[in-house]
Amino acid sequence: MPVPVLDFDPFDEAVLADPYAHHDRLRDAGPVVYFLARGCFGMARYGDVAAALKDWQTFGSGRGVGLTDFALEEPWRPPSLLLEADPPLHDRTRGLMNKVASLSSLRAVMPEWRETARTLVSRLVGAGPFDAVPALAQSFPLAVFPRLIGLAPGGEEHLLTYAATAFNAFGPRNRLLEQSLAQAAEATAWVSEACRRENLLPHGWGMQVHEAADRGDCTADEADRLVRSFLTAGLDTTVNGIANVVHALALHPDQWQRLRAEPALGKRAFEESLRWNGVVQTFFRTTTRPVQVGGHELPEGAKVLLFYAAANRDPRQWNRGDMFDITRSTSGHLGFGFGIHQCLGQMVARFEAEAALGALIETVGELRLTGPVERPLNNTLHPIGRLPIELVAA
Numbered sequence: 001m002p003v004p005v006l007d008f009d010p011f012d013e014a015v016l017a018d019p020y021a022h023h024d025r026l027r028d029a030g031p032v033v034y035f036l037a038r039g040c041f042g043m044a045r046y047g048d049v050a051a052a053l054k055d056w057q058t059f060g061s062g063r064g065v066g067l068t069d070f071a072l073e074e075p076w077r078p079p080s081l082l083l084e085a086d087p088p089l090h091d092r093t094r095g096l097m098n099k100v101a102s103l104s105s106l107r108a109v110m111p112e113w114r115e116t117a118r119t120l121v122s123r124l125v126g127a128g129p130f131d132a133v134p135a136l137a138q139s140f141p142l143a144v145f146p147r148l149i150g151l152a153p154g155g156e157e158h159l160l161t162y163a164a165t166a167f168n169a170f171g172p173r174n175r176l177l178e179q180s181l182a183q184a185a186e187a188t189a190w191v192s193e194a195c196r197r198e199n200l201l202p203h204g205w206g207m208q209v210h211e212a213a214d215r216g217d218c219t220a221d222e223a224d225r226l227v228r229s230f231l232t233a234g235l236d237t238t239v240n241g242i243a244n245v246v247h248a249l250a251l252h253p254d255q256w257q258r259l260r261a262e263p264a265l266g267k268r269a270f271e272e273s274l275r276w277n278g279v280v281q282t283f284f285r286t287t288t289r290p291v292q293v294g295g296h297e298l299p300e301g302a303k304v305l306l307f308y309a310a311a312n313r314d315p316r317q318w319n320r321g322d323m324f325d326i327t328r329s330t331s332g333h334l335g336f337g338f339g340i341h342q343c344l345g346q347m348v349a350r351f352e353a354e355a356a357l358g359a360l361i362e363t364v365g366e367l368r369l370t371g372p373v374e375r376p377l378n379n380t381l382h383p384i385g386r387l388p389i390e391l392v393a394a
């Protein structure tokens with residue numbers, strides 16, 4: 001059966017501005033579609049996206065998880081040894097990084113993180129309208145994450161510029177990527193310096209990666225590049241994740257009141273916010289052999305765009321998936337991906353969100369949106385750039 005050909009550009013700015021408006025069409029067109037505009041395939045149904053993510057042997061990452069095929073074109077930076085790698089390399093680097101990014105080290109810092117969040121939030125409650133992106137969604141992760149890695153203080157804002165570029169680089173060379181690259185030179189140089197052993201503080205996760213190199217678990221060059229993964233993937237994502245959950249709760253006052261009545265729902269609320277409005281919308285895989293998908297044949301070497309966010313609201317999988325409901329079971333959501341590449345830092349995101357939400361639940365009675373949300377465009381993320389809000393004291 002021929003693959004349905006769509007006259008649809010997943011990287012059109014109108015699509016990136018409002019991705020959810022297009023997901024029904026993508027899911028309903030078939031289990032797999034072909035985007036003539038970009039010469040790539042796409043999948044948007046939950047079952048097919050999850051199956052592709054599980055089958056890493058067929059849907060590989062080593063040729064990049066963006067539109068650029070690393071077998072044919074030079075990547076914008078040396079490939080990630082985690083995200084853009086397949087086993088056996090991936091399993092070695094992932095095993096090493098899993099040990100560094102441990103639950104026990106997060107448990108150790110959590111009391112401090114809660115205090116930091118409380119202090120931040122206490123200054124915002126009852127203070128009138130403000131923009132929650134810089135004042136909370138950025139300032140909280142900026143206060144805790146660079147310290148967790150062991151970065152020397154100063155210049156952390158480069159991490160946000162760098163990450164936005166990295167996520168744009170998974171798309172085509174459109175205006176967004178060109179603009180990002182044109183202004184990323186300083187941030188890129190800063191990040192590359194920050195990864196080096198001599199610039200990292202003792203005891204942080206960054207230094208622990210270099211210590212893994214001492215034990216022979218990786219080379220010194222690999223250690224630099226693995227620290228880079230923490231810096232690329234670890235800050236902008238949680239900034240948007242926190243903005244996203246606060247936005248979702250502010251849009252749904254009933255859900256906010258439900259959460260206040262039962263603070264233990266905080267964990268679920270965060271997972272539901274990732275299901276309902278994912279920070280990471282898409283990633284590509286590249287087929288390593290010809291493969292059948294729902295009766296359609298894909299050739300070897302095909303780029304396939306996986307729509308995590310569309311899968312996360314697929315009515316074939318979710319009951320009223322368009323509804324934000326903090327009491328539902330979000331089990332199996334793809335907000336952190338699925339399979340061997342599933343988000344390494346997911347517990348960092350959860351601990352940060354729990355600390356931030358916890359501080360809000362303790363003191364805020366009402367989350368009042370006071371102006372329009374602004375969403376900067378990105379080829380991969382669904383970011384929040386401005387979140388005007390007022391925190392009314394309980």
Ligand code: OVM
Pocket residue numbers: 080081082083084163166167228229230232233
């Ligand atoms: C990386 C990485 C991992 C996940 C996401 C990401 C830019 C990067 O290993 O560098 O996005």
